[in-house]
Amino acid sequence: MIGAAITGHGGVEQIQVLSLPEPVPGPSDVVVQVAYAALNRADLLIRQGLTGPGVRRPRQLPHVLGVDGAGTVVATGAQVGDAIRVGDRVAVFPASSCEVCQYCRRGLTSSCAQYTLIGEEEPGLQQQLFAVPARSVVRLPDSLSLLDAAAVPAAYTTAWTVVVTTGAVRPGERVLVVGGGGGVAIAAMQLAAHSGAQVWTTTRSEEKAARLRELPFVDRVFSPAAPGWSAAVLDATDGEGVDVVVDSVGAPTWRDSIRVLAPGGRLVVCGATGGDVPDISIRELYQGNRRLLGAPFGGWNDFRDVFAFLGRSEVRPVIDRVLPLERVRDAHRALEAQEQVGKIVLDLGTGSGPGHTAS
């Protein structure tokens, strides 16, 4: 079997499609034949060898990339009960944790001191066969294809935390998602619209603005989002501002993000792709009764809830493009250039086995 791995840190030339040993499942593991694996910004950061607070690096090289994946169970360990069986279509929860601390018991997995992410410290899902504890997979709703499911774990679990668990977006609220093209941003817009909110977004690219305007869950696009875009947003609200801003960009956008918040508004932070040391006025934050909420990747509860939600709703991930595993370098280039609207997904080439498409 093959997989996409980095052999060192740096540019896309560090990525190789390698022949890998087949995994041997432990007694409580299942082996998933991965059909599709979506890319995340984490893939770029790990490849580049980023260091800093909250950044995790692979334990060893070569390191198989991939936080997101979905596929079919092809083997189960001796102690795996009947909850997961061979032939089940599943998605993999991309984190592991101690399972016994107060946070794990409450499903707040990402707050566990022993929390690690598949594809970061541990080998990832961009390989054709992947062994994982049975408790870390969720069986897919029949209506959800493996392709759609592969785009869900990181982006939609984070968006679920942003919009539902932490952001608590209510019907009728105005929600502004900064930098509209990324996977988490798109997911947050979909979920916010589904919650009955009015959804606005910003982008620096006119070409991307045109594509964002075509999305049925986007009410308004502010572009170009040069520094100072807050003035345009405030104009559009007669100076009132918006109830929620979702910001995953960080340093370059925080000043505007805080300014557009109505009194009592919430800035929900789920990333810092543009830098993590913002130049802001703390007075602007507290004097407007504005609240700052951190929303990292969600826990098992969010992951489970988002798949249950997709099973009973018409919401489906926005997929920008699907590329064969062999073109993983092109996938990185596209993500790095921020060309995409939605998720970039790799097809692992494991064929059209049972349940490959939704029923």
Ligand SMILES: [Zn+2]
């Ligand atoms: Zn724990």
